[in-house]
Amino acid sequence: MTTSIEPTAPASASPSRRELNKAATRQAITEAALSLLRSRGPGSFTVEDIADAAGISRRTFFNYFGSTDAALASVTHGFLDNAIQQFRLRPADEPILQSAQAALMALADPMTVAPLAELFSLTQQSSLMSHSELEAWDHCREQITTVARERAAGTPGAADELYLRAFAGSVISCGKAAMEVWFARRGADLSPASLAELRQLLIDAMALLGSGFATVQPPSSSSSDSRSS
Amino acid sequence: MTTSIEPTAPASASPSRRELNKAATRQAITEAALSLLRSRGPGSFTVEDIADAAGISRRTFFNYFGSTDAALASVTHGFLDNAIQQFRLRPADEPILQSAQAALMALADPMTVAPLAELFSLTQQSSLMSHSELEAWDHCREQITTVARERAAGTPGAADELYLRAFAGSVISCGKAAMEVWFARRGADLSPASLAELRQLLIDAMALLGSGFATVQPPSSSSSDSRSS
DNA sequence: CCTGAAACTTGCCCAGGGTGCAAAGTTGCA
DNA sequence: TGCAACTTTGCACCCTGGGCAAGTTTCAGG
Numbered sequence: 045m046t047t048s049i050e051p052t053a054p055a056s057a058s059p060s061r062r063e064l065n066k067a068a069t070r071q072a073i074t075e076a077a078l079s080l081l082r083s084r085g086p087g088s089f090t091v092e093d094i095a096d097a098a099g100i101s102r103r104t105f106f107n108y109f110g111s112t113d114a115a116l117a118s119v120t121h122g123f124l125d126n127a128i129q130q131f132r133l134r135p136a137d138e139p140i141l142q143s144a145q146a147a148l149m150a151l152a153d154p155m156t157v158a159p160l161a162e163l164f165s166l167t168q169q170s171s172l173m174s175h176s177e178l179e180a181w182d183h184c185r186e187q188i189t190t191v192a193r194e195r196a197a198g199t200p201g202a203a204d205e206l207y208l209r210a211f212a213g214s215v216i217s218c219g220k221a222a223m224e225v226w227f228a229r230r231g232a233d234l235s236p237a238s239l240a241e242l243r244q245l246l247i248d249a250m251a252l253l254g255s256g257f258a259t260v261q262p263p264s265s266s267s268s269d270s271r272s273s
Numbered sequence: 274m275t276t277s278i279e280p281t282a283p284a285s286a287s288p289s290r291r292e293l294n295k296a297a298t299r300q301a302i303t304e305a306a307l308s309l310l311r312s313r314g315p316g317s318f319t320v321e322d323i324a325d326a327a328g329i330s331r332r333t334f335f336n337y338f339g340s341t342d343a344a345l346a347s348v349t350h351g352f353l354d355n356a357i358q359q360f361r362l363r364p365a366d367e368p369i370l371q372s373a374q375a376a377l378m379a380l381a382d383p384m385t386v387a388p389l390a391e392l393f394s395l396t397q398q399s400s401l402m403s404h405s406e407l408e409a410w411d412h413c414r415e416q417i418t419t420v421a422r423e424r425a426a427g428t429p430g431a432a433d434e435l436y437l438r439a440f441a442g443s444v445i446s447c448g449k450a451a452m453e454v455w456f457a458r459r460g461a462d463l464s465p466a467s468l469a470e471l472r473q474l475l476i477d478a479m480a481l482l483g484s485g486f487a488t489v490q491p492p493s494s495s496s497s498d499s500r501s502s
Numbered sequence: 503c504c505t506g507a508a509a510c511t512t513g514c515c516c517a518g519g520g521t522g523c524a525a526a527g528t529t530g531c532a
Numbered sequence: 533t534g535c536a537a538c539t540t541t542g543c544a545c546c547c548t549g550g551g552c553a554a555g556t557t558t559c560a561g562g
Contacts, residue, residue, distance in 0.1 A: 140486075141485075141486060172408055172411055175404040175407075178401075178404075178407055182401055205454050205457070206450060206451060206454045206474060206478060206481070207486070209449075209450035209453060210446065210447045210450040210478045210481050210482065210486075211481070211486050212446075213443070213445075213446025213447065213449060214442070214443040214446050214447060214482065214486070216442075216446065217439065217441075217442025217443050217445065217446045218439045218442065218443060220438075220442060221435060221438035221439040221442050222435060222439070224438060225435045225438060228434070245435060248435055249439045252435070252439050252440070253439065253443065253485060253486070254485040254486070255485050256482060256483040256484050256485040257369075257370060257436070257439075257440050257443070257482065
């Protein structure tokens with residue numbers, strides 16, 4: 045019943061009944077999936093379970109998502125789409141690394157990270173992310189590449205394809221690294237102090253990238269104060 | 274990693290019949306899979322097809338690999354294991370970025386890249402890598418992290434976890450980027466000139482990483498690179 | 503209000519992925 | 533030679549994923 049703006053919604057001025065129903069169903073599915081993940085843990089429930097919980101048929105589930113993973117990954121997708129949006133908003137003449145950092149900053153906000161943090165905490169047991177999860181991150185990487193390419197088109201000393209791809213991949217990797225470290229330290233802690241630490245980790249990660257991982261250590265000692273829990 | 278009795282670790286001096294058979298079967302499976310990939314293209318053959326081609330039962334296939342993807346990804350796994358081995362061989366006091374570059378250099382060799390290049394060319398149609406493929410790269414990333422961590426333990430200004438993870442992820446991303454660009458330019462061309470280009474791309478990618486992606490800045494306004502803090 | 507078209511849901515069916523189990527076949531060792 | 537350990541294989545079973553066609557809902561006119 046909670047109406048919210050979801051991806052795949054065509055135009056914001058399309059309150060047609062059909063669109064509304066679809067969005068609601070989509071929402072119901074991901075919430076059912078999340079709920080099952082919470083109660084039973086990863087890999088221990090089927091598409092049918094989700095469909096039952098969402099009040100739809102198994103077949104309809106597949107009209108919305110290709111797998112349980114995909115349903116769960118919609119959380120990540122939303123998060124990363126948000127990141128890309130932030131990235132796109134940055135002024136085109138800003139150094140791109142700074143744009144990336146700024147975009148990441150906007151994500152270290154309780155409402156935004158909460159779903160992802162929970163998903164992280166519920167699935168972290170399995171060493172590797174699900175296929176759909178990885179797909180989401182890779183999609184984000186491609187978006188970054190695209191935005192970077194658009195910027196490069198406006199500058200004379202245009203960066204080549206290698207630059208764009210290597211840059212986008214590295215940004216994603218550093219962002220992931222920061223989130224992994226944050227999560228390893230704080231679990232699903234969403235307190236202001238914890239979020240501040242996440243923010244600092246993201247800044248540090250971008251700084252590392254910007255300094256070319258110089259062996260002379262950056263002032264990382266400032267950020268990593270509380271090492272153990 | 275025991276030294277006395279090794280039931281699972283096939284040491285190089287283990288010409289036991291069992292080990293030999295297993296290795297041969299494994300080989301037969303990946304070759305059958307590769308052959309089918311060549312003749313029919315990705316996604317158009319089943320586990321049973323592979324098993325038939327390899328002269329084993331469907332069930333036995335699953336004793337060796339969890340999926341068709343996994344069978345194919347063993348190629349990537351071999352390639353990346355090789356890379357890690359090269360990386361481990363580098364002197365511990367060498368700058369780590371240079372070690373990474375050197376390790377990558379050793380891979381730009383016909384015999385080594387050929388299988389991966391073919392796999393690339395045969396599966397590139399589908400935008401995203403298979404799950405097992407990604408798993409292989411991620412495993413490599415973890416290995417790099419581990420090696421880097423071991424090195425850091427011996428140096429005074431020890432790098433923290435963020436540094437290690439961000440570094441490893443970025444190296445992998447840059448390596449992937451270089452290979453993608455190479456492949457986009459040359460296809461599966463393995464000529465000396467093409468391999469030289471791959472080598473150069475790898476060098477360039479590492480250089481980009483080492484310089485913090487500082488690019489030739491736009492002429493007008495400030496040419497400040499993002500090297501703050 | 504009625505009616506037909508378009509969109510959506512659902513049940514049915516089927517090919518294929520993945521796994522536990524136990525019987526049958528191999529290999530290793532005394 | 534014969535037993536113990538290991539491997540292969542067929543079998544049964546559940547789950548994924550998608551095509552198809554018959555219902556059901558939404559929407560636009562008459």
